[in-house]
Amino acid sequence: MHTVDAVIVGGGPAGSTSAWKLREAGLDVLVLDRAAFPRTKLCAGWLTPEALADLELNSQDYPLSIMTFDRLHLHWKAFTVKLKSRQHSIRRLEFDDFLLHRSRARILQHRVRDIRRDGNDYVIDGEFRCKYLIGAGGTACPVYRTLFQKRNPRISAFQTATYEQEFAYDWQDPACHLWFFDDGLPGYAWYVPKANGYINVGLGGMADQLKMQDGHLRQFWSRFVRKLKHRGLIDYADYNPAGYSYFLRGHADAVKSDNAFIVGDSAGLATRDMCEGIGPAVKSGLLAARSIITGADYSVAGINKFSGSGLVSRILERRFVGQNRGRTEVSENLD
Numbered sequence: 001m002h003t004v005d006a007v008i009v010g011g012g013p014a015g016s017t018s019a020w021k022l023r024e025a026g027l028d029v030l031v032l033d034r035a036a037f038p039r040t041k042l043c044a045g046w047l048t049p050e051a052l053a054d055l056e057l058n059s060q061d062y063p064l065s066i067m068t069f070d071r072l073h074l075h076w077k078a079f080t081v082k083l084k085s086r087q088h089s090i091r092r093l094e095f096d097d098f099l100l101h102r103s104r105a106r107i108l109q110h111r112v113r114d115i116r117r118d119g120n121d122y123v124i125d126g127e128f129r130c131k132y133l134i135g136a137g138g139t140a141c142p143v144y145r146t147l148f149q150k151r152n153p154r155i156s157a158f159q160t161a162t163y164e165q166e167f168a169y170d171w172q173d174p175a176c177h178l179w180f181f182d183d184g185l186p187g188y189a190w191y192v193p194k195a196n197g198y199i200n201v202g203l204g205g206m207a208d209q210l211k212m213q214d215g216h217l218r219q220f221w222s223r224f225v226r227k228l229k230h231r232g233l234i235d236y237a238d239y240n241p242a243g244y245s246y247f248l249r250g251h252a253d254a255v256k257s258d259n260a261f262i263v264g265d266s267a268g269l270a271t272r273d274m275c276e277g278i279g280p281a282v283k284s285g286l287l288a289a290r291s292i293i294t295g296a297d298y299s300v301a302g303i304n305k306f307s308g309s310g311l312v313s314r315i316l317e318r319r320f321v322g323q324n325r326g327r328t329e330v331s332e333n334l335d
């Protein structure tokens with residue numbers, strides 16, 4: 001049996017942030033991830049300056065692909081607003097690997113299946129024993145499923161479905177474009193250029209609303225890539241998009257149970273207006289580590305539910321989450 005102070009399940013930004021801070025405090029930390037890093041993570045890779053600052057990084061020193069935008073091009077029907085806002089794009093393939101290795105935690109490729117309590121410890125798959133357990137395994141996190149699901153069920157009104165692709169492309173327009181509610185999409189589509197000749201395009205919408213209108217992201221995708229071609233943004237023949245589902249910030253009431261914690265997508269923390277998840281993942285990772293190190297309470301109540309502020313954020317929240325915030329639990333296996 002392998003015994004450590006803390007096991008972290010999942011090496012994305014939530015898990016690697018906790019690992020980094022716990023290692024700084026001198027704990028023996030093991031990160032278990034089912035994937036071998038560097039691994040593909042479906043994500044537009046839009047990163048806020050706040051998240052970068054929380055990670056104690058700045059765009060000049062980050063050694064891998066990073067681009068900075070001073071404006072976001074927001075489109076709705078025939079209107080375009082060039083919103084002044086400093087934002088970054090990174091490639092998750094590189095970024096997550098960088099953060100995980102920077103943490104100096106031990107990393108093992110292992111898919112976690114079984115979690116049991118043994119006295120004051122947790123035993124994982126009969127192989128790993130720890131005092132502290134952090135669930136950072138994203139939507140399908142086994143720590144969430146085993147220890148938190150009953151008290152903190154996933155609510156369908158907060159579920160978002162996405163479809164996207166990142167690929168090498170000699171893009172000519174260096175702006176970040178977002179199209180809201182095109183063709184009735186209950187969400188938005190994006191064009192996010194990356195440094196070193198990559199592009200990420202995709203779309204996301206609220207799963208409940210898509211079901212209600214009998215729509216599928218594949219149909220929106222076909223129209224979207226035609227539009228990218230028509231606007232002269234991308235002319236590409238080899239599209240092969242993939243989908244992933246995660247949860248916007250709902251009723252994240254129970255996030256700690258004894259010495260077990262859930263952070264990031266495992267706790268369902270993405271913002272209700274822009275579906276931004278990296279920033280909340282990092283913040284929750286920091287807070288969970290702080291709780292372990294200092295004994296402080298762990299709560300996600302102080303993490304922003306919105307990426308923006310003001311009326312536009314409220315309008316987007318209303319369109320995305322709507323009035324339907326009832327506790328319709330999501331029961332299907334999201335793995």
Ligand SMILES: Cc1cc2nc3c(=O)[nH]c(=O)nc-3n(C[C@H](O)[C@H](O)[C@H](O)COP(=O)(O)OP(=O)(O)OC[C@H]3O[C@@H](n4cnc5c(N)ncnc54)[C@H](O)[C@@H]3O)c2cc1C
Pocket residue numbers: 009010011012013014015032033034035039041042043044045046047110111112113136137138139140141142162163164202244245246263264265266270275276277278279281
């Ligand atoms: C298409 C798409 C676009 C997005 N765009 C943006 C964006 O531009 N900006 C933004 O801020 N957010 C965006 N998000 C949200 C953001 O990607 C997530 O909120 C963020 O990655 C959450 O980080 P995490 O560390 O909680 O989980 P993840 O990054 O998902 O990491 C979870 C890790 O757990 C591992 N794991 C899962 N199950 C197990 C298991 N059983 N055993 C061991 N390991 C396991 C996985 O392999 C994975 O490495 C997007 C999401 C999607 C799907």
